[in-house]
Amino acid sequence: MLDFDEELKNFKPSMEIREAEDAIRDTDLTDMIDILKEMTGADRPDKGSAGR
Amino acid sequence: MEKCFYCKSPVSEEQDRCPSCGASQKAYRMIMDSSEMAYNEGLERACEHDLSRAIESLSRAVRFNKRNIKARNLLGLVYMEYGEPVLALREWVIAKNFAPDDELSDRYLNSVSQDVGLFDRIDTATRRFNTALKYCQSGSTDLALIEIKRVIHDNPGMVKARQLTALLYINDKQYSKAYNELKEAEKVDWNNPLTARYIKEVKKHLVPEKKHREKKVRRQTIEYNDGHDVVMIPRQTFIEALDNSKSGLFNILLGIAIGVLCFIFVVTPTIRIRENEKARTALITANNKAASSKSDAATLKKQVDELKSQLDRYEGQSDVKGSYESLLESYSKSQDEDYDSASNDLSDVNQDLLDKNGKALYKTVSDTVDQKVCEKKYTEGRQALARHDYKAAIEAFSQVVKLDDSYENGDALYRLAEAYEDNGDKDNAIKYYNKVVDKYADSYKGRSSARKIQTLQSSEGE
DSSP: OOOOHHTTOOOOOOOOOHHHHHHTTOOOOOOOOHHHHHHHHHHOOOTTTTTT | OOEEETOOEEEOTTBBBBBBTOBHHHHHHHHHHHHHHHHHHHHHHTTOOOHHHHHHHHHHHHOOOOOOOHHHHHHHHHHHHHHHHHHHHHHHHHHHHHOTTTTHHHHHHHHHHHHHHHHHHHOOOHHHHHHHHHHHHHTTTHHHHHHHHHHEEEEETTTHHHHHHHHHHHTOOHHHHHHHHHHHHHHOTTTTTHHHHHHHHHHHHHHHHHHHHHHHHHHHHHEEOOOOSSSEOOOOOOOHHHOOOHHHHHHHHHHHHHHHHHHIIIIHHHHHHHHHHHHHHHHHHHHHHHHHHHHHHHHHHHHHHHHHHHHHHHSSSSSSHHHHHHHHHHHHHHHOOOHHHHHHHHHHHOOOGGOOHHHHHHHHHOOOOOHHHHHHHHHHHHHHTTTTTTTHHHHHHHHHHOOTTTTHHHHHHHHHHHHHTTTTTTHHHHHHHHHHHHOTTHHHHHHHHHHHHHHHHHHHHO
16 A cells, blocks of 8 residues: 555656746756766876866 | 867777877767767657656766757657656757757747747646645645646646646545546656556556456346256346347336326326216205205195194184083173173084084074174274274274174175275275175175275276
8 A cells, every 4th residue: 555645755846937047057967078077187187177 | 080088189989098198088988878878768768658767868868978969859858748848948958058059959949939828838737736746745635636637637748747646546545547547647658667656556456346346247147047047137227128129028017017007197087087076966966855855844844833733723622521611601601791702612612513402502602692792893893993993993893704794784894994995904905895896796885895996906006
């Protein structure tokens, strides 16, 4: 038997239009390539700013 | 030739590291390939309407490579289909930002911005969904259900709304309705884990219901043994029985029932009316008979009264002994010249009971008494007439006429008629004048009486 209250936790409020701007601005756009660049820069501190 | 992702120096495809900066080109290529693979996977899932898993794949694709515009555009499209317009917008705007010349994201954004009504409706649905979710969290499931139904009306493809509706129905133990909602959600996103879990839960409850219905259906058959075999026939409803041409017996019984009802409601009232009419007629006849019986009884009673009066008169007369006693008394009083008393006693004598001598004596006494009474009453009558006492005159002359209507050559009769005339009693006056005319037509009294009759009759006519 499902626990209604527990199941409710699966549902999150949907984003409304007025929140779209904030949603776009707050989106974390860091991808794996950014991370790879960061890692590469960390490995080569003397050339760390080459790719930036 | 490729460029190094870190220093942008040219790097050949065979080189695993950038000759200039030493950055791992192999890792970069693996990331790019993973992103493409995730995109392909997402595309495949999106084509199969496996939206939630397509979102997973496409999100992974852009997580590997945020500049994977194809994946981002497709992710926006899938979000839109999934009922999440804001997330769709987000993806398209980011795609447009990374690739300003990208036509696809441009087209998507334009289509959304141009169809304002659609976007407003979807946005309203989103806000209502959030309200419904708040209602659920506060325990107002009825209000939540009302609100969520509106959401589905405005945005039928919103999977979350379908799922929440199903959860509300499950909570209310309306498993069939929940199942319907989940099937609708499945049409949009057929492999959604939450939907699948809910369907599994609902089916647990639906199966017993189905079995229960089957049992009911099984009970709706009638079994009977015709001596050789057990025959099962479906139990029919009334309407089905009417429609079924095979149920002839039922139709016959129904016809009989309708006939009986017709007899009760149509024929019986008519019979009752006729019976009432007969009873009314019989009552009237009985009343008439009773009335005639009453009149007969009245006639008989009258006859009895007459006979009684006759009997009384007869009984009032003296018997033999009394008649002789009255005769002797009358004789004695006549000798004493008390003629009034003698006349009274004489009236009590029954002549039929007297013997011959008695009758002779009766005649002698009565002649004497009558003569004397007539003389006296005639004198009294004339005196009364002289003093205009007509009533006394009528009484006196009546007694004279009763004893002897020819007394004084009809003079008593004529004067009686005059007394009646003077007293205003025209009928009796005419009656006695007629008697005078009959007896003494040639005399003065007769002619005078005729004239007076004529005068009285003419005055009556006026």
